[in-house]
Amino acid sequence: MSARGRSFSVEEHVSVPVPHTAVVDLTTKPVPSLLRHRRLSGWMPRRSESQESSISWTLQKCARCRTRISSCPHVLRAPTVIAMVGLPARGKTYISKKLTRYLNWIGVATKVFNVGEYRRAKTTQHHSHDFFRVDNKEAKEIRHRVAMLAMEDAAKYLEEGGEVAVLDATNTTRHRRETLVDMFTVQRNFKLFFVESICEEPDIIEANILEVKVCSPDYEGMDKNTALDDFLKRIEHYKREYEPLDCEYDKDISFIQIFNQGERFIVNKLAGHLQSRVVYYLMNIHVLPRTIYLTRHGESQMNLQGRIGGDSDLSEQGERYAEELAKFVQSENIPNLKVWTSELKRTIQTARHIQAPKEHWKALNEIDAGICEGMTYEEIQDQYPQDFADRDQDKYHYRYPSGESYQDLVARLEPVILELERQENVMVICHQAVLRCLLAYFQDKNA
Numbered sequence: 474m475s476a477r478g479r480s481f482s483v484e485e486h487v488s489v490p491v492p493h494t495a496v497v498d499l500t501t502k503p504v505p506s507l508l509r510h511r512r513l514s515g516w517m518p519r520r521s522e523s524q525e526s527s528i529s530w531t532l533q534k535c536a537r538c539r540t541r542i543s544s545c546p547h548v549l550r551a552p553t554v555i556a557m558v559g560l561p562a563r564g565k566t567y568i569s570k571k572l573t574r575y576l577n578w579i580g581v582a583t584k585v586f587n588v589g590e591y592r593r594a595k596t597t598q599h600h601s602h603d604f605f606r607v608d609n610k611e612a613k614e615i616r617h618r619v620a621m622l623a624m625e626d627a628a629k630y631l632e633e634g635g636e637v638a639v640l641d642a643t644n645t646t647r648h649r650r651e652t653l654v655d656m657f658t659v660q661r662n663f664k665l666f667f668v669e670s671i672c673e674e675p676d677i678i679e680a681n682i683l684e685v686k687v688c689s690p691d692y693e694g695m696d697k698n699t700a701l702d703d704f705l706k707r708i709e710h711y712k713r714e715y716e717p718l719d720c721e722y723d724k725d726i727s728f729i730q731i732f733n734q735g736e737r738f739i740v741n742k743l744a745g746h747l748q749s750r751v752v753y754y755l756m757n758i759h760v761l762p763r764t765i766y767l768t769r770h771g772e773s774q775m776n777l778q779g780r781i782g783g784d785s786d787l788s789e790q791g792e793r794y795a796e797e798l799a800k801f802v803q804s805e806n807i808p809n810l811k812v813w814t815s816e817l818k819r820t821i822q823t824a825r826h827i828q829a830p831k832e833h834w835k836a837l838n839e840i841d842a843g844i845c846e847g848m849t850y851e852e853i854q855d856q857y858p859q860d861f862a863d864r865d866q867d868k869y870h871y872r873y874p875s876g877e878s879y880q881d882l883v884a885r886l887e888p889v890i891l892e893l894e895r896q897e898n899v900m901v902i903c904h905q906a907v908l909r910c911l912l913a914y915f916q917d918k919n920a
Contacts (some may be wrong), residue, residue: 476906489612547835551664552631553747554657556640558650558669558718560711562681564734567760569641572668575754577919579887580880581636581747586627588642591619593690607713615853620649624656631663637747645715647722654726666748667728668755669718674733678708734760748865758894764807765893765915766900769908771795772821782839782846787822799826807898813889814902823902836889839904843876883910890914 557565569585576583596615604612620642627638644650644693650667657663672678682704683697692700718728718739719754729752730739738756743749775783787795802810810829814820815837824831845853845860854861857874864871866910872878875887886907892900901911 488766553664558644578914583637585639586623605710671728763897770819770823782842795823837903840906841876843873
């Protein structure tokens with residue numbers, strides 16, 4: 474098989490026994506402990522049920538600086554709505570899903586509200602382009618109602634503790650966007666950020682329609698060419714009312730415009746750290762087909778002894794794995810492959826037989842076990858029984874004394890994820906805890 478379309482792990486393809494790489498489910502929300510769990514200093518509690526009324530909540534004052542809580546950096550960031558803008562088949566849903574995956578992975582509670590799904594749930598009149606005609610008043614009213622329903626659900630989600638709601642819709646008119654401003658910013662004091670995807674390349678648009686749209690529930694059982702023709706007519710109906718964001722007219726609102734899937738960007742009036750991170754992420758993703766291979770290093774000498782951490786050499790078995798891994802890579806004939814390793818010897822030695830450019834990332838180093846480095850789990854249980862119990866209760870948030878937690882590791886790996894999003898074919902050779910965090914991102918697992 475070619476490199477494209479392969480799974481994320483290469484370990485299943487080699488004939489020798491390979492290092493164990495268990496993938497943990499990071500979606501489980503651990504029960505917080507008030508005693509020994511070591512958390513990042515920036516952690517803040519979620520709003521309580523008594524704060525569900527967003528207007529009264531945002532008017533409360535911070536005791537430290539007397540500003541409103543919704544805008545006070547000493548308390549927590551205000552809930553944010555990210556509203557997509559653009560004609561159909563411009564990649565809005567793709568961007569929404571990628572962005573939601575990223576934000577959830579870094580620990581920002583985020584949910585997508587797709588207006589198309591609301592429409593399909595409420596009406597069966599969605600198979601023909603006629604439903605989207607500007608002069609179809611009945612259908613226009615239905616589309617307005619389902620859009621409002623999605624907006625109301627997004628507001629409820631944020632009022633009940635969510636941090637970011639992504640509104641996946643066209644939002645192509647100024648009137649609709651003014652409705653969003655009124656509902657979220659004026660009435661609730663949420664932050665609102667628009668993401669507009671603009672594409673006028675016919676080949677890209679048609680490829681997107683054929684790859685995604687003709688297979689959607691709107692065209693179930695329909696011939697591909699007929700579906701393509703109908704969807705192109707739907708786009709023309711939207712074009713009649715389309716009013717793109719404008720740097721002069723919309724100078725007071727926060728937005729980013731993405732042209733031709735990342736060829737060019739316009740950013741206007743960013744409001745806060747979260748929006749800056751969103752923009753940086755969006756400026757790094759691309760849609761070119763590629764393959765990312767993830768593998769753990771070969772067995773090390775300390776693995777044989779059951780000790781964690783350290784910087785030992787490969788064992789004899791680990792050396793055989795490195796040789797087999799190189800044979801696998803050669804047999805795949807992967808174009809423009811890059812190999813990334815950590816700065817630790819066991820990953821560098823695992824990669825040394827592979828004929829490809831190599832980069833060594835400190836960010837890919839194994840989780841720092843602090844004072845427990847080089848110990849076995851039995852020794853940790855004997856010498857630090859409370860720490861052993863704490864880690865067993867909450868592995869994600871637990872921080873080794875003078876070391877790291879999985880939460881710290883996710884923060885350390887964020888630049889790696891952003892750089893991976895920019896790359897083509899990459900093989901990452903790293904460590905068990907690092908692999909768990911990377912797989913959590915690619916498999917859409919929350920922090």
